[in-house]
Amino acid sequence: MRSLRLQSLTGPDIAQALDALADVRIAVFRDWPYLYEGTRDYETKYLDVYLRSPRSLAVLVWDGADCVGATTTLPLADAGAEAQAPFLAAGHALDEIDYFGESVLLPPYRGRGLGVKFFEQREAHARANGLRVCAFCSVVRPEQHPAKPADYVPNDAFWTHRGYRPAPELVTQFAWPDIGETQSTDKPMHFWLKRL
Numbered sequence: 001m002r003s004l005r006l007q008s009l010t011g012p013d014i015a016q017a018l019d020a021l022a023d024v025r026i027a028v029f030r031d032w033p034y035l036y037e038g039t040r041d042y043e044t045k046y047l048d049v050y051l052r053s054p055r056s057l058a059v060l061v062w063d064g065a066d067c068v069g070a071t072t073t074l075p076l077a078d079a080g081a082e083a084q085a086p087f088l089a090a091g092h093a094l095d096e097i098d099y100f101g102e103s104v105l106l107p108p109y110r111g112r113g114l115g116v117k118f119f120e121q122r123e124a125h126a127r128a129n130g131l132r133v134c135a136f137c138s139v140v141r142p143e144q145h146p147a148k149p150a151d152y153v154p155n156d157a158f159w160t161h162r163g164y165r166p167a168p169e170l171v172t173q174f175a176w177p178d179i180g181e182t183q184s185t186d187k188p189m190h191f192w193l194k195r196l
């Protein structure tokens with residue numbers, strides 16, 4: 001494998017890599033448990049908050065001209081209403097919390113330390129923004145869902161090793177079209193937190 005290049009972009013500069021970011025998200029999130037029938041149109045709307053926030057970060061992984069992975073973050077105060085809602089309902093101040101969007105790597109690029117690096121870089125970015133808590137949410141699908149692969153290993157151990165813990169009181173809904181569908185449907189998203 002050729003050497004990989006990491007590119008960090010912030011705020012409006014993320015626009016220059018928007019299609020690459022969208023395409024790698026669509027490719028990875030087709031799989032369980034996301035089952036996302038992604039479109040560039042949905043991605044443009046979803047990613048808009050990152051372009052608008054001067055304190056956002058996107059890290060893209062390039063193998064030559066191919067984007068093979070990415071991660072994003074922004075202050076929760078700049079994130080979408082779905083991400084903010086459970087924190088507001090629970091009485092948390094938004095202004096000390098950093099929100100992690102996603103970590104995605106195409107399968108051949110997993111298991112070589114990039115996922116850990118994504119967490120380190122986002123936590124460093126949160127600290128640089130003066131934020132004290134990092135938060136992300138994860139989709140919860142029914143245990144008996146027919147599309148669940150028999151050999152699926154959840155990310156829980158990976159996240160726990162990074163110091164994150166589930167916050168069962170913080171649950172929201174994100175809407176996207178499942179594979180084969182054209183209409184978005186709500187999915188329960190459960191938050192995990194870490195105090196820096």
Ligand SMILES: CC(C)(COP(=O)(O)OP(=O)(O)OC[C@H]1O[C@@H](n2cnc3c(N)ncnc32)[C@H](O)[C@@H]1OP(=O)(O)O)[C@@H](O)C(=O)NCCC(=O)NCCS
Nearest residue numbers: 102103104105110111112113114115116153154155157158
């Ligand atoms: C989650 C993901 C980004 C992790 O990236 P990665 O580069 O494979 O992870 P790393 O190589 O940095 O893994 C570091 C450690 O965690 C372990 N690990 C990686 N994924 C794991 C998982 N799902 N469950 C348990 N441990 C895991 C590795 O074995 C490794 O262990 P070690 O420190 O003992 O060597 C990647 O697997 C991925 O893109 N998955 C699909 C998308 C996804 O689920 N994203 C998360 C939600 S947005």
